[in-house]
Amino acid sequence: MAKPRTATPITETVYTRARYWQDVPDEKWMDWRWQMSHRLNSVAELEKVINLTESERKALSAKGLFRVDITPYFASLIDPDDPNCPVRKQILPTDKEMVPFESMMEDSLAEDKHSPVPGLVHRYPDRVLMLVTTQCATYCRYCTRSRIVGDPTQTFSRSEFDAQIEYIENTPQVRDVLLSGGDPMVLAPKLLDMILARLRDIPHVEIIRIGARVPVFLPMRVTQEFADMLSKYHPLWLNIHVNHPK
Ligand code: SF4
Numbered sequence: 001m002a003k004p005r006t007a008t009p010i011t012e013t014v015y016t017r018a019r020y021w022q023d024v025p026d027e028k029w030m031d032w033r034w035q036m037s038h039r040l041n042s043v044a045e046l047e048k049v050i051n052l053t054e055s056e057r058k059a060l061s062a063k064g065l066f067r068v069d070i071t072p073y074f075a076s077l078i079d080p081d082d083p084n085c086p087v088r089k090q091i092l093p094t095d096k097e098m099v100p101f102e103s104m105m106e107d108s109l110a111e112d113k114h115s116p117v118p119g120l121v122h123r124y125p126d127r128v129l130m131l132v133t134t135q136c137a138t139y140c141r142y143c144t145r146s147r148i149v150g151d152p153t154q155t156f157s158r159s160e161f162d163a164q165i166e167y168i169e170n171t172p173q174v175r176d177v178l179l180s181g182g183d184p185m186v187l188a189p190k191l192l193d194m195i196l197a198r199l200r201d202i203p204h205v206e207i208i209r210i211g212a213r214v215p216v217f218l219p220m221r222v223t224q225e226f227a228d229m230l231s232k233y234h235p236l237w238l239n240i241h242v243n244h245p246k
Helices: 032-037 054-061 086-091 158-169 189-200 224-231
Strands: 127-131 176-180 207-211 237-239
Touching: 127 158, 158 189, 189 207, 189 224
Parallel strands: 127 176, 176 207, 207 237
Antiparallel strands: none
């Protein structure tokens, strides 16, 4: 019998949470929309749960330099008193990042040079990288695409998705499509569904991969309903990118 489609996260576990959120009802804590709308990005908000260092405070106060947004769930995994906590180092900037260095590059992987249409990178003959959003659940310090990721003015339009898909349709050597961004799992499900359906309809596309950190930053997003939508396109490969056992 088919499982009912629900918006409930697949696991019933109430994930780790910092004391600051102890009184938030489980129902809200486990709601990915609540997590997204309560992300932390200012010194004042972060100080409620983490003892910030001077260096972090300085970087967080620099206007328009770093995109910082941290889900309450992921912030709860940080050791509030350890400046070297490996979870914290992934997402909190320090003032060291404000110092320019000789070999710094905006586009260190030279993706823009290999982009035949906006948002599509075709560097290797049989595979393409399809950027479907510039938004993520939480932003990483080491992002190689930070020139566009997190910038709300850099979004992809429906006509750009069409141009990306048409390019793949007209390029038969492409057998592997990696959806990335930003994080494709923050896209509206209907839009992701549409993109996956169109890619699945292309006979020469054998492999579809999704590069996502949502299962790490926002596991509540993986609801039964969302998993059911993805499962229509099985086999899909999900590259999750976990940096630390915490
Ligand atoms: S989740 Fe990926 S795209 Fe988003 S900030 Fe982190 S590395 Fe960059």
